[in-house]
Amino acid sequence: MSDASVSASTSQTGEAGFGDYFALLKPRVMTLVVFTAFVGLYAAPGAVHPVVGFAAILFIAVGGGASGALNMWWDADIDRVMKRTRNRPIPSGRITESEAFGFGMALAGFAVVMLALATNLLAGALLAFTIFFYVVIYSMWLKRWTPQNIVIGGAAGAFPPMIGWVAATGSFSLESVLMFALIFMWTPPHFWALALFMRSDYDDAGVPMLTVTHGRRATRAHILVYTLLLAALAVGAGFTSIGGPVYLATAVVLNALFLKGAWAIWRRDEGAAEADAYKVERSFFKLSLLYLFAHFGAIALDTAMAPLGLGGW
Template identity: 60%
Template sequence: MTDAAYNIARSAPEPEFRDYVALLKPRVMSLSIFTAAAAMIAAPTAVHPVIAMAAIICIAVGAGASGALNMWWDADIDAQMARTSQRPAASGKVTPSEALAVGLALSLLSVMMLGLFANPLSAFILAFTIFFYAVVYTMWLKRSTPQNIVIGGAAGAFPPMLGWAVATGEVSFVSVLLFGLIFLWTPPHFWALALFRNIDYERVGVPMMPIVAGHRSTRRQMVIYSILLAPVAIAPGFSTAGGYVYLATAIVLNAWFLKLALPLWTRTEAEAEADRFAPEKALFRASIIYLFLHFAALMVEAVTKSAIGDYWAAHALF
């Protein structure tokens, strides 16, 4: 892909440092850092603070590399969408070729350094995560199938598995559950956004579910995923990583999330137009809080166990 292929006129001055920071998608990066750190803390094997900090930095850099590669490839459609038009590559503050160079360089650096600081398995998972987000999701799925968010959501679900691998050097059933939590959370989270950002996606030809299957079908699928999500999100509470704090938090959060999601099953377009997608926007905002509190509860559980002893581990189911 060349700069000319995007037909982006770069009349802006030389890029500033903040433009390169924005290129790394710091919001997405922060989610990867937080969920990976939570899994690392919840893992049964303690990590030396220096190694933990180095690993988190590597994971952050890897997440940023994925963001830069995504902005390189999507600069053409980002420039046409209100939500993304001011991204560095789309607005011309950074050329697509610069975004590509930054993404490739940071990808290589983050994977190599994580392998040195932690272990080969965590480096492999990080490399696969970057590949999955940049190639499988961004280059292939996003513009070709309405299942783009469902399958592509795996890229955002790998960080907890990555953090667990840094601590233990392995993939366990608990880390797979944490992967599943984010994987099943992704469709209702992003489709809620797509429902009230539908015009943007339709304009650039991205086959998001609301465009291809319609709003009613999308809402019903959001409800189905929310129902499937609940047992997966609660299950870590019965593991060695969970406990009473996490279990109570997960039960309350999933009851709340289902209360917001279930009414969407019978919702009509007339109702959506009348209230300007208020329930969908509420679900989208709630989904962010929902995910944050699940992983925060994992960290609180780990701290609590270290303070009062690991009584729960002797009674865990797995």
């Protein structure tokens, strides 16, 4: 039985399973949110009770999931067009748009209130702003309006480590801003590489990705420029208080590889890319996933080794 026939039979009954509601939360994106929020909270100075820390990360994740559900509610029309998103719960008919909206709004309110109660008001307010930014600023406004959608919208995905830090300390700091900046600068090359090899999806949906509005040559150049800026930031951060020997070594190696990948993407033309089915772009995209997890993992490792006199500067 194909996925399509499963979806069709489910939609006829109008009964979505538990897994369908879970899928609304974009669980794969949530892993990034959970991990970076954990690192932000863990790397922050001062001790946090483990139960409070666990609750904080859980509520940040639920807030991120609520953003995902509201994004799927708003983007249901273009999700029906794109191959990558056609099997999501709303386009496949398992969950209605109004159910997704209600689910997302309820979870968003729940997550913000619970995070504020479990940690502090500032963390709750920052989570509320993040949900607002992702749903209203990115999904409703920027995504269909400007090719810079990914650049500015990337801020929404960059907030979780900052929320984790604020949940632990009750205030912002340079370290939390650096962690924010790392994800913020990483997002454009990550998504533009995806846009290069998912070539017809964004065109079909009419989303003004850089590949559609400025062409693929310009997108390749943008990837290189953003990767250069990201490398300077990521390696530079290694000499600040969030850095340490593990972070610096990780940043040097991974940024060298990332720059090599961006350079290769820039040098290629469409003919070469089509000939090998976008091999370089796909491997750059995979590397970008490792890149972020490794940088945040290194921050966590340096923090863990600091009491032994080995991590941090």
